[in-house]
Amino acid sequence: MGGFFWVAGAVAGRQIYKYFANPAFLAPALFPLFFFVAFAGGLTRVGDVPGFDYAPGYIAFQYVWALLQAVAMGGAFTGFSIAGDFENGFARRLLLAAKNRSGIILGYTIASLVRVTVTGALVTVIALVVGIPISGGFDLFGLIGLAALVNVAATLFGAGVAMLLRTQQAGPVIRTPIFMVLFLAPVFVPLNLLQGWLQTIARLNPFTTVLDAARGFLAGEPTSALPAYGIGFALVLVFALWALYGLRRAERVGS
Amino acid sequence: MGRRGGIEVENLVRVFRKGPRAVDGISLAVEPGEIYGFLGPNGAGKSTTVLMLTTLLPPTSGTARVAGYDVVKEGPQVRATIGAALQEAALDQFLTGRDHLHLQGALHGLPRLERRKRGEELLQRVGLSEAADRKVRGYSGGMKRRLDLALALVHRPSILFLDEPTTGLDPQSRSALWAEVSRLAREDGVTVFLTTQYLEEADVLADRVGIIDHGHIVAEDTPEALKAEIGRPSVEATPMDPKERDAVARALGRFGEEIPAQPGAVSVRLDRGDLADVVRALDAEDLKVSNLRLDEPSLNDVFLEKTGRSLEGAGDPEAEEA
Known part of the structure; x- marks a missing residue:
């Protein structure tokens, strides 16, 4: 693995330093916070609708989605950073110095995880302030584990796109599919209350299983935890290969 | 050539899709400790050659060995042996000079203490000690070039690639950089592969010069021998x-x-x-x-003799390189 880990460490160190030197690193949390504050407040009565059977309540129901959205967007924003590094030429320095270039991908991924630790914590603190329950069987590790997998998968997806396109124009190509996957799931009401095409798509969307499992962890009643983790690991694997493909393409065309 | 310090290139070709045949079968050899000047107008194929020799771009065909390592099959070994300051200094505007040296050392796996020591040494050598803690976005062009050179030297490479290192520099910065490049070759035994479009730079610095035009090497020898050939x-x-x-x-x-x-x-x-x-x-x-x-006779006369054109203004913007 000659150089793999020290390259990863160097790349992660630079990214993390940059995040904490610039408050803009909190940007991935802004959208989820907006949705959370706006909808969890305005739609609280949805919790009274017959068929809504999520015990911790509507705010907690929304919090889980906001958290997963924050960590997924954290991955997307890391993709934007990678695209920026290619566009302004800095990636060339990394490729030139890295004995093992695959370590570059790991470095960005580690930095992304560190970033969403902060943004995820921010979302959680605000959720606690507005009243999600902290009693009951809250399975913190199960929830954090799923959030980490979502972040890593989104980061690797973004890295692959960024390295293929090597321009900041990659932004919409990274963001749009992530948004679609996030929103075509039971965002505001449980799956059984969705109707028509949206319910069909949500049922087919693998993110629905992840979201259900995460909500189950928060409720202290884990449901479909194993399939959710299976989907999470599978996505990480697929997008790791995708990111490596992007890296090899960047190497072939001369970044 | 052994596994130390030299460069060997045979029939190297790079063709860009829907683009020019940027490098068209060049062959050259650079001895360890030599300063090799690669002279040619814009678009001649200089930078494309450097990108291939530094493993940033795979050749379409041909072979190249740097420090004895094949640039295609042994990229990691090549990268561990070389340093490079490319045409546009790849710097992060939000990091300081010292941050860059720290990062570069980390990428090469230098232990933390050595990284710090080497960073200080290089900052001093390129005259950036006082500006070390300023963000790079406030550096002048000359400062960026000097930092780029320092970064290329962090891991004590035995071969240094400099792609038009003095383009855009004022005469004072240019002289300082020439002095440092000469010192590296003479005192530290570093092999230097230097591309330039400045005749004077090749004349002053290079032990040998290769003149490239439209992807071909049209002449190669010591500057004195090339000029004597014109006579x-x-x-x-x-x-x-x-x-x-x-x-x-x-x-x-x-x-x-x-x-x-x-x-x-x-x-x-x-x-x-x-x-x-x-x-x-x-x-x-x-x-x-x-x-x-x-x-x-000057190197420009040599270029004129070999290509029928003067080097000044001979650039082909349409054929600009990768």
Whole structure:
């Protein structure tokens, strides 16, 4: 693995330093916070609708989605950073110095995880302030584990796109599919209350299983935890290969 | 060539999709500790060659070994051995000079203490100690170039690639960089592969020069040998009255073949006679000149001889490199 880990460490160190030197690193949390504050407040009565059977309540129901959205967007924003590094030429320095270039991908991924630790914590603190329950069987590790997998998968997806396109124009190509996957799931009401095409798509969307499992962890009643983790690991694997493909393409065309 | 310090290139080709044949079968060898100047106009293939030798771009065909390692099959070993300062300094505007050195050291796996020590040493050597903690976005072009050079040296490479390192620098910064490059080769035994479009730079710095044009190496030797190959000086005369240009051309034409000259001037490569003979010939025909100059052969003359064009202004923007 000659150089793999020290390259990863160097790349992660630079990214993390940059995040904490610039408050803009909190940007991935802004959208989820907006949705959370706006909808969890305005739609609280949805919790009274017959068929809504999520015990911790509507705010907690929304919090889980906001958290997963924050960590997924954290991955997307890391993709934007990678695209920026290619566009302004800095990636060339990394490729030139890295004995093992695959370590570059790991470095960005580690930095992304560190970033969403902060943004995820921010979302959680605000959720606690507005009243999600902290009693009951809250399975913190199960929830954090799923959030980490979502972040890593989104980061690797973004890295692959960024390295293929090597321009900041990659932004919409990274963001749009992530948004679609996030929103075509039971965002505001449980799956059984969705109707028509949206319910069909949500049922087919693998993110629905992840979201259900995460909500189950928060409720202290884990449901479909194993399939959710299976989907999470599978996505990480697929997008790791995708990111490596992007890296090899960047190497072939001369970044 | 052994596994230390040199470069060996054979029939290296790079073709860009829907683009030019940027490098078209070049072969060259650079000895360990040598400064090799790669001279050519914009778009000649210099930077593309450097990108291939530094493993940033795979060749379409041909082979290249750097420090004994194949650039395609042994990229990691090549990268561990070389340092490179490319045409546009790849710097992060939000990091300081010191941050960059720390990052570069980390990428090369230097232990933390060594990273710090080496960083201080290099900052001092390139004269950036005082600016070390300033963000790079506030650096001048010269400072960025010096930082880029320092970054290329962090891991003590045995081969250094410098792609047009003095483009855009003021004369003082250029001289300082030349001095440092010379010192690296003479004192530290670093092999330097230097691309440039400046004749003077190649002449002053390089032990040997390869002249590239349209992806081909058209000449290669020491600067002295290349100039000696041309052999003959040239005379350039600017008539005082522009209407007498043709008459001056006829007078000078008796001494040799006309070659491209400054606007309004006439220049010939001296095949016979010397400057005194030219003055006498102009006097005899009562032709007055505002300027008369004898030029010893330069690398530009070598380029002219080999390609039929002057190096200055010979760039082909359409064929700009990767």
